[in-house]
Amino acid sequence: MKYSVTLRVNGKEQKLNLDARATLLNALREILHLTGTKKGCDQGQCGSCTVLLNGKRVNSCLVLAVMADGKTVTTIEGVSSNGELHPLQQSFLSHDGLQCGYCTPGQIVSALGFLNEPWDKTPEAVQIGMSGNLCRCGAYPNIASAIEEIRSSIQEAASS
């Protein structure tokens, strides 16, 4: 069974005719060819597939694409603008918050979602709030410092 669905992906309207069984992850990767979003487990256990759905982070492997009809989706491809890295991407780069890079798109998009959630303003909150994104290379300490740099600079900007 196919359904016609409209997704607003990275600011662009996408009218798609989708298999009812297609997950948002598979639709992004196999139909829209936005392969920056990764599949690590396909069952909501690793965070590699994290995207923002109406601004909130979700595991896109757990969302049926038809359920995202009419919603906005931000993937890693939509994080940088006009070829300029987002400060968080730059921070991952300079802190070496990645090795193989496979979990990285999920980590960055998840961190973007995290920074908009009402967590305590502490490094410990980063540790907990980011624990849904697994990294087998063990880039955690560097990922944590990359996010912490952005988190504390937002906090400073807000208090000044």
Add this chain to the structure above:
Amino acid sequence: MNHWIGAPIDRADGILKVTGEASYAADFNFENLIYGIPILSTCAKGKVVKIDDSDALKIPGVLTILTSQNTPEFFPAKSDFGTASQMGEIRLPLQDETIHYAGQYLGVVLAETLESAEEAEKLVKVLVEEEPPILEMEKNLSQAYSPKAFFGEPLPVIRGNFEKAFSEAEIKLEEIYTTPVEHHNPMEPHASIAVWDGENLTLYESTQWVVGARNVVADALKLPREKVKIISWFVGGGFGCKGFIWPHTLLSSLAAMQMKRPVKVLLSRRHLFTTVGHRPATCQKLTLGASRSGKISALKHHTITHTSFVGEFLEGSGGASQNLYDFPNLQVIYQVVRLNKGTPTFMRAPGESTGLFALESLLDELSYKLKIDPIELRLKNYAERHPETGLPWSSSNLKECLQIGAEKFGWKNRNPDPGSMKQGNLSLGWGMAVSMFPGFRSPGSARVKILPDNTARVESATQDMGTGTYTTMKQIAAEILSLPPEKINSFLGDSSYPAAPISGGSMTSASVGPAVEAAAKKALQHLIDTAIKDKASLFYRCSPDDLQAKNGNLIFKTDPSKAETFGEILLRNNLPFLEGEAFIKPDQPDKKYAFQSHGAQFAEVLVDPYLKTIRLNRMVGIFDVGKILNLKTARSQAIGGMIMGIGMALYEKTVYDLTTGRVVNDNLSDYLIPVMADIPSIDVEFIDKPDPYFNSLGVRGLGEIGITGTAAAIANAVYHATGIRIRDLPITLEKLL
């Protein structure tokens, strides 16, 4: 000179990775693509009687289902590590009806969409004649065999006279240490996209060995090797399970050739628990004799481990006892039991990680028995030369590692009595262990091209699984060509580039690095030769010895103001590029030195005295791995190794159902790997002294050493906190109750 090698520059492929532009195998898409989803056996031992795919074939979009009934013959590819053609298991897929383990390939669904393929896979009914599987090694010891050799070295290892030294020893200790099956679980599941044009086969793979994959695929399909090309630009982690060639790669290739369309075979997470290897369980009995002063005179390391019925593998745990300390009387013995489980394979520091858990725990036990500080005990047994070969170390800085680590950690403030140190109402435990990994290298080659736009490119059929190869290759070329690294592009993960070894055994830097260096030197030499033959050049008829490269220019050593850019020289001579290619082989025949990396790890744990929850609080790791090529990526890699060691110590264990032989926890919720909240502050430092004899760069490898010793350091810290010795990994709280 010498300022690009070692510099902590950002990862060369970092921008592609943080923007999602890096293409991993499954990211390749082609017109007219077919999706392939494997069908795996749920039975662990028996025979397939019938595969009923009638319901599956009714699903719209399903094209065909490959099973042993309709799969053409594969030709046995050579399985020989030395000739760069090694399969993960000897058996070729879909060729017969026998089932050797749960999770074995029984077929592949080919369909127009992923959704149809996945649904159809669930509808395939397999009728089997089941037999009781053999699943436990301890209960099947009578069936064990003793391997005769390990990588060409005869087994068992007998040094001196263990029996005599043990009977005369003042102190005797015997303990059994066990480690479970562990799975690599890289975040990227394996994928293989095969494109066949009627003559050439191109595979987009996730592999640690593009050359090996090409050779196996070509041989198994009887294609000339030059007609097969493997692309693996980005690999989402491997840790060993993408080293050898596993059946899915052959199945995608065959399907593409049969269907005459591109085929994408995707493994799902559960497939990674049976079809691409694992670290086998070990049961290690260590028997030790020592003097009261702590000098170990006798050691026996007896390892029981397992392999499958369709592959040979030995987890060489005894290597730790063989290569680290000065044990004058030693026996290293193995027994291997065949089980109805998938075929094991290398997993990060195979042998050393399991073996050092046992050995370094045992030394800790001895230190308490003798009331000697654990570091002092290790120094008492320090090997001045390689204990097995008697060769001098090319460079060994174990003592410095111990000393620096102890200082950083604050070891002198440790009260050795178990349970004596507290933090609030929690018990504080401090433990340490030695890390070790032999220095390996293989023949490697590379090509360097200087281009007219004052840039250069470096090519090698090597791999970067997050290990930093893209980055270090360009740093080495930058150093020789005196070009800033941003002017150099690295190309790898393509079997058509100059051949390089498997990315395993921590040997990529030591094997490919010197080849890049030599190739860059040759390219530069060609540039100089071109300039001095060029009438229009400032350097016409100069002696090459008077010239040098400097920041993209060729200059006079004595007068740097006389300069020509590389590009000017090429353009004037109408050269699209100037290249150098090098093949570097380790000089083996005159074995004068022993090469080994060492390190020391220190762990602090907090254990709740009532709930027995274990919290890792901080770790320090000091490593001697020769010259560091990039301090930033090296640090990340060492930390990553230690984190995998933390997983091994506290979380990881693959559980098999003892009736069916199926993996119970074949997913990332039940197979626990460390998450960010589990990871404490980790302080890593390198000795960073070049190995004077290993290769021209002085670099050994560091992919594996980080995981060695971690589990023992944590186990020793847990003992120090609680007085309870856990000899069975992982250390979970119920074991402390």
